[in-house]
Amino acid sequence: EAQVTQNPRYLITVTGKKLTVTCSQNMNHEYMSWYRQDPGLGLRQIYYSMNVEVTDKGDVPEGYKVSRKEKRNFPLILESPSPNQTSLYFCASSLLGQPYEQYFGPGTRLTVT
Amino acid sequence: QQQVKQSPQSLIVQKGGISIINCAYENTAFDYFPWYQQFPGKGPALLIAIRPDVSEKKEGRFTISFNKSAKQFSLHIMDSQPGDSATYFCAARGGTSYDKVIFGPGTSLSVIP
Numbered sequence: 001e002a003q004v005t006q007n008p009r010y011l012i013t014v015t016g017k018k019l020t021v022t023c024s025q026n027m028n029h030e031y032m033s034w035y036r037q038d039p040g041l042g043l044r045q046i047y048y049s050m051n052v053e054v055t056d057k058g059d060v061p062e063g064y065k066v067s068r069k070e071k072r073n074f075p076l077i078l079e080s081p082s083p084n085q086t087s088l089y090f091c092a093s094s095l096l097g098q099p100y101e102q103y104f105g106p107g108t109r110l111t112v113t
Numbered sequence: 114q115q116q117v118k119q120s121p122q123s124l125i126v127q128k129g130g131i132s133i134i135n136c137a138y139e140n141t142a143f144d145y146f147p148w149y150q151q152f153p154g155k156g157p158a159l160l161i162a163i164r165p166d167v168s169e170k171k172e173g174r175f176t177i178s179f180n181k182s183a184k185q186f187s188l189h190i191m192d193s194q195p196g197d198s199a200t201y202f203c204a205a206r207g208g209t210s211y212d213k214v215i216f217g218p219g220t221s222l223s224v225i226p
Contacts, residue, residue: 042202100159
C-alpha cells in the first residue's frame, strides 16, 4: 500500500528536550515536505526536499531542522522545542514538479510544556 | 501576495444541499489550484485540482469553478452528504517557487441529516 508514515503519532515533551519526528514514504517520491497545522492558519510549510541531500526552507523554518540522507526518509528535528511549537505536524511527499499532488502522512500531535 | 484567502471558516449544510467554499488569491504567478479534504484524525488528501486556463472542472459531486480575471475559485459540493463532513483546504502552486504549495486557512464543513 502506498503510504507516508510518521512516528510518533502523539508526543508530549518539555521545553528544551531535543526530539525527532520520523517520516517515511514508499512511493519513491523525490519531493518531501513538512507542514504544521494550526487553527485558523491552515497548513504552513516548514521545510521541503527535492532529493537526497537537497533541502530548503519553507515559510516557517525557525526552530526546526531536517535531513534527507535517504530518498524514503525525511526526519524533522526540534533541537530545543518551545511551547510555540505545540502543533499538529504533517509529512508529505510527491513526484518532483508536482507538489500540488502531495500524499500526506497521518500527522503527529506535539505538545511542548 | 503569497496568500490564499478562504471563506467561510465554517459551514453547516443540510443533507442534500449545496456546499460552497470560496477562495481568492493575488499572485498571478500561481499556476495550479488543488483542493484538499481532511477528515478528523487524518492527513489531508487531494480531492480535485484545476489549472487557470479551465473555467470549471467536475468530478462526481465536486466541482471547481475558476474565475481567472477575478482571481477567485470555489468548490461546490452538490447533494452534500454527512460523509462529506471534513475540513477543506484550497491551495495554489507557484508564486515565488513552483516547488511549493500555499494553503488557505481551511473551511470546516458539517453536513447535518
